Amino acid sequence: MVTDQPHHIVIVGAGFGGLEAARGLASAPVRVTMIDRRNHHLFQPLLYQVATASLATSEIAWPIRSLLSNHRNVTTLLGTVIGIDAQNKKVLLEDEEPISFDTLILATGARHAYFGRDEWEPYAPGLKTLEDATTIRRRILAAFEQAEWEKNEAERAAYLTFVVVGAGPTGVELAGTIAELARDTLRNDFRNFDTRSVRVVLIEAGPRILSGFTEDLSAYAERALTRLGVEIKLGHAVSQCGEDGVELGGQFLPAKTILWAAGVAASPAADWLNVRADRAGRILVLPDLTVPEHPDIFAVGDTAHVETADGKQVPGVAPAAKQEGRYVADVIKARLRGDYTPPRFAYKNAGNLATIGKRAAIVDFGWIKLKGRLAWWLWGVAHIFFLIGLRNRLAVALNWVWIHFSGHRSARLITQGRARKSAPNPRQSPAAPKAE
Amino acid sequence: MVTDQPHHIVIVGAGFGGLEAARGLASAPVRVTMIDRRNHHLFQPLLYQVATASLATSEIAWPIRSLLSNHRNVTTLLGTVIGIDAQNKKVLLEDEEPISFDTLILATGARHAYFGRDEWEPYAPGLKTLEDATTIRRRILAAFEQAEWEKNEAERAAYLTFVVVGAGPTGVELAGTIAELARDTLRNDFRNFDTRSVRVVLIEAGPRILSGFTEDLSAYAERALTRLGVEIKLGHAVSQCGEDGVELGGQFLPAKTILWAAGVAASPAADWLNVRADRAGRILVLPDLTVPEHPDIFAVGDTAHVETADGKQVPGVAPAAKQEGRYVADVIKARLRGDYTPPRFAYKNAGNLATIGKRAAIVDFGWIKLKGRLAWWLWGVAHIFFLIGLRNRLAVALNWVWIHFSGHRSARLITQGRARKSAPNPRQSPAAPKAE
The missing domain is CATH 3.50.50.100 (FAD/NAD(P)-binding domain)
Structure with a gap:
């Protein structure tokens, strides 16, 4: 269908995959709408440090709209997607009118799973x-x-x-x-x-x-x-x-x-589309990351079960999600230019890291394996490097140096959401009818 | 009553007044128990900056027990006081057995008030x-x-x-x-x-x-x-x-x-003791900050209505609460030494400050009044100076410099307490009987 409106791409989820897709599309002659249930992008690899009082919440999370504010063709909306009308190409939302898309990118992530319990x-x-x-x-x-x-x-x-x-x-x-x-x-x-x-x-x-x-x-x-x-x-x-x-x-x-x-389980994206998924709920996508029989719908990150040419499953880690998001943006741009010959998605293993306390870590790059203190420092530098805001990098580095030498942890706060007592969420207030 | 147990002082509330009292008693031959409903001391003068996304929660709050950890005669307990049995000299708690005291310091603070609405x-x-x-x-x-x-x-x-x-x-x-x-x-x-x-x-x-x-x-x-x-x-x-x-x-x-x-209203301390209070609920204390007819119970900070020798009311600000806490610690130590001749509490006005945005402020020291940019810088330096932890001073200063020059604010997070969905608070779980 040809209209004079620019091609509209809806991205659901501003995790590593969704955000990278939005950035990849920022310079293209398209209109992008980013929808997320939360107002912040989260650097999940360091989440355990918030859970153990080493870092503050704002040191590993950033407002999505601020990360995308320089991309004038991207609109960010805080909203909860509850389904997809694939036939009419609409995203269905809680409390809001459906939003139409030309192309859809599902980057809805995963939750922890209790194996049926x-x-x-x-x-x-x-x-x-x-x-x-x-x-x-x-x-x-x-x-x-x-x-x-x-x-x-x-x-x-x-x-x-x-x-x-x-x-x-x-x-x-x-x-x-x-x-x-x-x-x-x-x-x-x-x-x-x-x-x-x-x-x-x-x-x-x-x-x-x-x-x-x-x-x-x-x-x-x-x-x-x-x-x-x-x-x-x-x-x-x-x-x-x-x-x-x-x-x-x-x-x-x-x-x-x-x-x-x-354990983790993927978001219900496979159910929304009624397509096949693996045991963890990830959509079994085609080599170009589209959903089978839905050429205009892509899935990336923990929403997708991706296999490389040699039949190996791409792991559910941040670098993989980012590579997939970037790849999907490239496929969409190639399609719009008309020179659509997508190479299949190829995963570049950026290495595998884990830390044990504040002095030891293990790192596996494939070609080299490291352990101990050196691995820990490498882990620290890599994570600070990948943190998004310059200020956060400084703040996190400062925190770690402080914890390392003093043993003190600054974020030891027991706070309780007052949500129970506070007023009804303004999002749920009776309001005039809304259109997309 | 003379026993071989050291004199036991219970402090309720670890705000500016209570914390200063605990510190003043730290070197004395007494046993101190600090009870607070929250696990953190809060630097209230900067709370509006958390509310407006300029600072993170952990930048203006510190675990009480960490602030008092070097004082080996101070025990910190997280608990909610629900009343005082003045006759038997016991503090009554939610979910826990009462705690006996020889001397009690009420530093329970204030809440906002809606004038009956x-x-x-x-x-x-x-x-x-x-x-x-x-x-x-x-x-x-x-x-x-x-x-x-x-x-x-x-x-x-x-x-x-x-x-x-x-x-x-x-x-x-x-x-x-x-x-x-x-x-x-x-x-x-x-x-x-x-x-x-x-x-x-x-x-x-x-x-x-x-x-x-x-x-x-x-x-x-x-x-x-x-x-x-x-x-x-x-x-x-x-x-x-x-x-x-x-x-x-x-x-x-x-x-x-x-x-x-x-508006603010004091905590219900006056009701607990059934003593006279001013319109805002503050206990009308005697010149030595004891509660009338309760010589072993002191009230400080927003819990107390304090008048100086010239009949002026001491304002409800942090420096006043700190001075009162320090004074009460001195009175208690003098009593225990036996040389009890307390001078009446005298308030030293440390100045009055307010900011308007990030460029203007007004400061009134009595002998000099300032406004504009210079006042703002003075306000900033004074607040950073009074922040408790060295690391927090650095972090807050870093944040402000960042906001000042970039206009970005880092703490723009919409988070919702999951308390509604989570497990019952462990504090409320059925447990074996507890003694003081």
Whole structure:
């Protein structure tokens, strides 16, 4: 259909993939609408540092519209997508009129998954959003506070036992940092117990931690974690989760704080389109990242199950999402120019990194593997480099240097959303009819 | 009563007054218990900067127990005081057993007050806690987001009208900073309206703004605010507050965002003890800051109505609370030494400051009055000096320099407390019996 309106591209989700797509389309003769449920882009790789009180929320999150403000052809809207009308090429929204698109990019991301045991979520929060991070921070700090009151030894021990389920990078980072928080940062802050008595238990169903890395790197990480005082339980699946602890291998482990780092599931984008998805809910996209039978709809990042030419699955990491977003922008621009011969998406592995506390890390670039202090510094420099705003880079670097040398952590705040008491959200107020 | 236990002093509230009292008692041969509902001390004079997205929460708040960790005779407890049993010298707590005291210091602070119209609170949030600040930040930013969707001109104008009720220092600081946020920080971020069309209306029932200052300083502040684009309505009391606006002088002003800076009321400490209070609920203390007929109970800061020898009331500002906290610690130490001849509390006026946006301020030291840019720099230096942690001073200074030169504000995050969905607070979980 040819009109005099410029081609309209709607992007749903301003994570790494969506944001990169928007930037790739910024100079093109198109109109772009970015829709996200939240007003901020989140640097998820450092989210565990907010959860463990090392960084402030604003150090790893930026207003989406401010990141895109220089791109005059991009409009940013805060809204919740609830479905797609593929036939009429419309995005359906909560509380707002549908928005029409010529091309759609789904970059809706993932949530943590409980393998069919969603009833565990209240007891074992996962870590995907800023709110998740402040929830976990509140839980961890509140457990220490409660232990200071507690006179019953067994109860106190339960408050001072922290269980992390799942030993991927997030689980390992959480467990290592909680151990340091207890033994280092909080050491002098309590009068009624010794924070060194804290137990941090990392539970993993598989035979080793960090299974995405080679065996020798994960063996190194295991030693480093053990040195920090983390207890590692391999080959154990959690069979029950509750307010007072977890059950594994028929045994009950009393613990008031359980954190979930065991699995992710894609957003419901596959359901919106009624197309095939993998076990984790990711859409099985074609080699050019379009959704089968929907040539004008692309999926990137954790929304898509992407296979490279050699049949390998592209991992669900930030660099992959960014490469996919950039690739989709290029495909769309080539199509509009008329010279549409897209090469299939090729993934360039930027390396695989994980940290264990504030002194050790493992890095696997494929051609070289690193571990220990040097890897940690490399990890730190790489993350600061990829942080978006110049000021944030400085602030995060300053924070880390401070924590490194002083052991203090600045973001130890227990805050509670007053959402329960406050006025109805203005977004939900009765208002005049709205059009797209 | 003489026992071999050291004298036990309970302090309720770790604001400026309570914290200073704890520090004053740190070296004495006494046992101190600090109880606060929150885990953090808050630098309230900069709270409006969190509300207007200039500073992050962790830049103006610090864990209380970390501030007191070097004082080995001080135990910090996170708990909510619900009353005092003065006869048996016990502090009554929510969810915990009562705590006995030999001496009690009430430093429970103030909340904003609605002059008997508490039903306005959901529509016009006030600014006293970190949660208040993030609530206001969310409201302000969400109003802009909603305006970007809105097609109806009148509705959009209502989303872009911000009403601040009360023109004391907090109201003036809020109004000035919102005006700058709209005209400067957000200028390029929206596509469907011009942020310069934003109206900021400051409503004051009295005849001038900043009535705590001299007439010429408040006239200057009025001109500076007007230059920033703030509309000032003097001699107007708000007669109605609702979801869609306020009523004043029989006229309805449509506005989706209303902020309350019009009054404060003390905590219910006077009710706990059933003693006389002033109109704002502050206990009418004796010249040595003890509560009448309760020689072992002191009140400081916003909990106390203090008059100096010349009959003037001590203002409810941070330096006054700190002086009172320090004074009470000295009185208690003198009593325990046995040489109890307390001089009456004398207030040393440290000066009165207020800012208007990021370029102007007024300062009144009594012996000298300043206004304009020089006053602003003095205000900035004074506030950075009084911030508690060295790192925070650096971070805040860095933020301000950044905002000053770039116009960007880093803390523009809309976050929502997930408290509604999360697990029951561990503090409220069924637990074994607890003793003091």
